[in-house]
Structure formats: C-alpha cells, structure tokens
Amino acid sequence: MKLADHFRIPGVSTRAIKVWQRNKDVFMKDIKLNFLPPFLEPLLYLMALGFGLGKFVESIDGIAYAEFIAPALIAVSVMYASFFECSYSSYVRMYYQKTFDAIVATPLTIEDVIAGELLWGATRSMINAIVMIPVIALFGLIDIRYSLLIIPFAFLGGLLFAAIGMCFTAVTPNIMSLNYPVLLFITPMFLFSGTFFPLSALPLPIQYFAIAFLPLTHIVNVIRSLSFGILEASLLFDIIWVLFVSVLLIVLSINLMRKRLVI
Numbered sequence: 001m002k003l004a005d006h007f008r009i010p011g012v013s014t015r016a017i018k019v020w021q022r023n024k025d026v027f028m029k030d031i032k033l034n035f036l037p038p039f040l041e042p043l044l045y046l047m048a049l050g051f052g053l054g055k056f057v058e059s060i061d062g063i064a065y066a067e068f069i070a071p072a073l074i075a076v077s078v079m080y081a082s083f084f085e086c087s088y089s090s091y092v093r094m095y096y097q098k099t100f101d102a103i104v105a106t107p108l109t110i111e112d113v114i115a116g117e118l119l120w121g122a123t124r125s126m127i128n129a130i131v132m133i134p135v136i137a138l139f140g141l142i143d144i145r146y147s148l149l150i151i152p153f154a155f156l157g158g159l160l161f162a163a164i165g166m167c168f169t170a171v172t173p174n175i176m177s178l179n180y181p182v183l184l185f186i187t188p189m190f191l192f193s194g195t196f197f198p199l200s201a202l203p204l205p206i207q208y209f210a211i212a213f214l215p216l217t218h219i220v221n222v223i224r225s226l227s228f229g230i231l232e233a234s235l236l237f238d239i240i241w242v243l244f245v246s247v248l249l250i251v252l253s254i255n256l257m258r259k260r261l262v263i
Contacts, residue, residue, distance in 0.1 A: 019116020
C-alpha cells in the first residue's frame with residue numbers, strides 16, 4: 001500500500017449513522033452499568049488525589065490542586081472512552097463477533113462501518129463528559145456555565161482518540177497486542193500531558209515533545225481553560241492542532257482498516 005493510498009479520501013456515506021445507531025442500541029441495553037464508571041471515576045480520583053494528596057501540595061498557578069486536576073480528569077476520560085471503544089471493543093466486533101462481516105453484507109461499505117465506529121467512539125467520550133461535569137461541579141471545582149462548552153469539544157477530542165485507537169486496531173495482529181500502545185502511548189500521555197502537574201515542571205525537550213506529539217496535552221489545555229472560563233487566543237493553537245490531526249488520522253484509520261478487511 002503506497003503512502004498516498006493511506007491518505008486517500010474514503011468514500012463514506014450517510015449510512016455510517018446506522019453503525020452508530022447499532023452501537024448506541026447495544027450501549028443502551030446496559031445503560032446503568034455503562035454510566036457507573038464515568039460517575040465513580042472522578043469521585044475516586046478527587047478523593048485520593050485532589051483532596052488527599054492535595055493537602056500536601058501547594059497551589060498551582062494560584063488554584064488548589066483539586067481544581068487543577070479536576071478538568072484533567074475529564075480530558076483523561078475523553079481519551080479512555082473513545083480509545084478503548086475503537087481499539088478493544090472494535091477489535092471484538094471485528095474479529096470475534098464478526099459484526100463487521102454481517103454489516104458489510106448489507107448495502108453499507110467497510111468505510112461506512114469504520115466511520116460509524118469512529119462516530120460512536122466520539123459519542124462515548126461526549127457521554128463521559130456529560131456525566132462527569134455535573135459531578136465535578138458539585139464540588140465547586142469548575143465553572144458549570146463555561147464547562148458546558150466542554151461537551152462539544154469532548155466529541156472532537158473523542159474523534160481524535162477514536163481514530164488513534166482504530167489505527168492500532170488495523171495494524172495489531174491480535175487483541176493482546178493492543179496492550180502495547182496502551183503501555184507505550186496512552187499511559188505516558190496520562191502521566192505527562194499536564195494532567196497531574198504543569199508541563200513547565202518538565203525539561204524543555206519533554207515539554208516540546210508533549211506539545212508536538214501527545215494529543216492529550218491539547219485536550220487538557222482546552223478543557224482546563226473552558227472549566228475556568230478562560231478563553232484565550234492561545235487556545236486556537238490547541239483546537240487547530242486537534243482538528244488537523246483528527247482529520248489526518250480519521251482518513252488514515254479508515255484506509256488502514258479497509259486494507260485489513262478487504263481482500
């Protein structure tokens with residue numbers, strides 16, 4: 001497969017929404033169980049780190065430690081929801097359940113299937129944000145008025161991580177191999193993207209690397225700013241970065257999956 005083929009504009013139709021609807025229907029069958037993790041996760045992190053460890057941490061940029069990490073927890077949830085949905089869950093639907101094979105037997109194409117999967121992954125991120133924002137707002141750690149802007153941005157950030165997850169799904173030989181990108185890519189982002197401490201605490205080369213190559217860095221920046229109602233021009237760089245990389249990776253992920261699934 002030539003490099004140009006990797007970024008060929010895929011022929012996606014509006015029928016992709018049918019795949020989204022299929023995944024939504026499955027999600028709704030266990031809606032209580034699916035809503036539990038994004039509800040409990042911020043509480044656990046806030047209690048252990050924000051209010052526990054936070055008592056021993058000086059304020060960061062003039063705000064309490066709990067306030068500093070609260071928006072980052074939303075960003076991390078956005079990353080996890082869409083990445084795992086379009087990596088492990090998509091792999092199961094593709095390989096074990098043969099759901100993709102069943103769908104392409106209908107008028108839908110494989111491009112429609114993958115596009116629908118990406119849309120659903122982004123939706124999962126948005127759902128997590130919708131659940132987490134009121135929980136964190138109850139503690140007075142974010143401004144609920146401006147934080148509502150996080151919801152549409154969570155969808156955009158979810159598309160980015162959904163595409164990343166789908167790219168790994170397309171190239172991994174088996175489901176156990178997905179542990180490698182989690183260990184070598186997702187976990188470092190979780191730790192070194194300005195989530196639990198400012199990037200300024202890191203050496204300059206690592207700061208530049210995080211800004212250039214770690215998507216979570218930009219998601220954290222935008223969500224943290226929106227949480228406090230700080231709308232600065234510098235946010236345009238983060239949003240443009242997310243938009244540009246999202247488009248590239250969405251196209252790449254669809255083409256890679258087409259190569260894997262179409263003989």
